[in-house]
Amino acid sequence: DTAVSQTPKYLVTQMGNDKSIKCEQNLGHDTMYWYKQDSKKFLKIMFSYNNKELIINETVPNRFSPKSPDKAHLNLHINSLELGDSAVYFCASSRASGGPRDTQYFGPGTRLTVL
Amino acid sequence: TQLLEQSPQFLSIQEGENLTVYCNSSSVFSSLQWYRQEPGEGPVLLVTVVTGGEVKKLKRLTFQFGDARKDSSLHITAAQPGDTGLYLCAGAPANNLFFGTGTRLTVIP
Numbered sequence: 001d002t003a004v005s006q007t008p009k010y011l012v013t014q015m016g017n018d019k020s021i022k023c024e025q026n027l028g029h030d031t032m033y034w035y036k037q038d039s040k041k042f043l044k045i046m047f048s049y050n051n052k053e054l055i056i057n058e059t060v061p062n063r064f065s066p067k068s069p070d071k072a073h074l075n076l077h078i079n080s081l082e083l084g085d086s087a088v089y090f091c092a093s094s095r096a097s098g099g100p101r102d103t104q105y106f107g108p109g110t111r112l113t114v115l
Numbered sequence: 116t117q118l119l120e121q122s123p124q125f126l127s128i129q130e131g132e133n134l135t136v137y138c139n140s141s142s143v144f145s146s147l148q149w150y151r152q153e154p155g156e157g158p159v160l161l162v163t164v165v166t167g168g169e170v171k172k173l174k175r176l177t178f179q180f181g182d183a184r185k186d187s188s189l190h191i192t193a194a195q196p197g198d199t200g201l202y203l204c205a206g207a208p209a210n211n212l213f214f215g216t217g218t219r220l221t222v223i224p
Contacts, residue, residue, distance in 0.1 A: 043214040101146050106157025
């Protein structure tokens with residue numbers, strides 16, 4: 001069974017559209033994350049959720065909104081997509097609050113292309 | 116300014132050669148992690164080092180945490196094509212995990 005899964009794997013859409021990416025983890029972890037990996041492969045954290053509470057919110061445009069219906073799911077909704085949003089988005093989870101010694105388990109990524 | 120700088124950015128070597136990848140920062144970390152990412156997949160944790168000067172070995176991979184806990188290195192002995200991938204160091208000065216700039220390794224058979 002896949003530990004951290006994301007859908008869709010690929011997403012191609014027009015500028016200005018609204019889209020969502022779904023993430024589910026079956027590891028029983030308390031914290032989930034969203035990362036953005038740009039074309040240069042730089043991986044940057046966007047959000048993390050711990051027990052349905054947002055505990056990290058980096059300088060991400062408010063067009064991006066994480067939504068967690070329960071501990072096992074953290075979806076990413078993006079409004080008014082822009083060309084610069086094109087990237088690979090990774091969901092991850094960890095057992096605890098994401099401290100420096102926690103192991104983060106990553107999903108396979110969603111490649112978003114905005115035309 | 117990146118918190119964690121990795122060098123080299125790209126590395127292409129022949130099978131059987133040795134290599135070292137470096138991860139440097141001006142910040143002190145309580146621990147540092149190394150991940151490997153293969154094309155089309157998410158990063159996978161290789162190791163966590165927590166003590167200054169610590170050395171950990173994982174088969175042909177040797178990881179070292181600098182004495183001052185500001186840097187780390189990854190040494191691969193007798194590289195194999197299966198080692199090909201993107202190597203990322205990651206550290207958390209607080210609760211945020213920051214990833215390094217990455218080293219893309221290609222091992223040619």
